[in-house]
Amino acid sequence: MAPTVYLIYASPPVRAVLMTAKAIGLTLTEKQVNLLAGDHLKPEYLKLNPQHTVPTLVDDDGFTIWDSHVIITYLVSKYAINDALYPKDLKKRAVVDQRLHFESGFVFPRLAAISRPIFFEGKKTINQKDKESVCEAYGFLETFLNGHQWVAGDFISVADYSLVSVISSLNYIMVPIDAGKYPNLHAWLKRMEERPEYAANVKGLEDYSKLLKSKMDSA
Numbered sequence: 205m206a207p208t209v210y211l212i213y214a215s216p217p218v219r220a221v222l223m224t225a226k227a228i229g230l231t232l233t234e235k236q237v238n239l240l241a242g243d244h245l246k247p248e249y250l251k252l253n254p255q256h257t258v259p260t261l262v263d264d265d266g267f268t269i270w271d272s273h274v275i276i277t278y279l280v281s282k283y284a285i286n287d288a289l290y291p292k293d294l295k296k297r298a299v300v301d302q303r304l305h306f307e308s309g310f311v312f313p314r315l316a317a318i319s320r321p322i323f324f325e326g327k328k329t330i331n332q333k334d335k336e337s338v339c340e341a342y343g344f345l346e347t348f349l350n351g352h353q354w355v356a357g358d359f360i361s362v363a364d365y366s367l368v369s370v371i372s373s374l375n376y377i378m379v380p381i382d383a384g385k386y387p388n389l390h391a392w393l394k395r396m397e398e399r400p401e402y403a404a405n406v407k408g409l410e411d412y413s414k415l416l417k418s419k420m421d422s423a
């Protein structure tokens with residue numbers, strides 16, 4: 205039996221899970237959760253995940269876990285044929301973990317600070333301060349990628365899937381990456397877009413952008 209993921213394609217963390225699953229050749233059973241209709245606040249979903257976020261994973265033995273970063277490292281550790289995407293080597297793993305925490309604690313909150321007021325509070329524009337906070341994240345990534353193809357070094361890892369889900373969303377509709385200022389980041393995004401597993405990001409990125417655009421002043 206395949207593990208089940210509760211999702212909405214538009215969610216960047218969901219897309220990180222879908223790219224990881226595609227990269228390791230794992231088929232997931234998908235269950236849609238309509239956040240705009242409040243499905244995630246219904247008692248049956250709260251029983252699975254009291255924090256009411258997507259993605260949530262229910263493995264084939266009933267084990268239930270949420271937070272995309274935990275889900276992608278769990279899936280690779282359990283289902284991948286090797287540890288390439290999440291190395292067992294302690295130092296390599298520490299760098300991957302640092303990048304995952306960077307996504308979770310630094311980049312994603314910047315996206316949420318822009319998108320939540322637009323989705324839920326009637327805000328219609330992105331202010332300069334928010335744009336600058338995104339550029340700060342771009343700047344750090346530019347440095348991480350200096351001399352490296354991938355965000356955690358010379359091997360692609362789950363951290364690339366985590367970060368590309370959020371960076372592609374920021375770039376697409378909120379703060380386009382300036383290739384002159386952030387050449388490493390720009391080239392990395394292009395490299396990611398060329399990978400077969402990136403296909404799992406595409407529909408959700410479109411959905412996310414359409415949704416956000418529909419709530420903003422014509423941009």
Ligand SMILES: N[C@@H](CCC(=O)N[C@@H](CS)C(=O)NCC(=O)O)C(=O)O
Nearest residue numbers: 215216217256257258259271272273
């Ligand atoms: N750190 C979490 C973030 C998950 C998250 O905030 N997901 C959003 C959708 S992008 C959500 O479920 N929001 C609904 C809510 O928080 O009630 C992860 O990586 O899974």
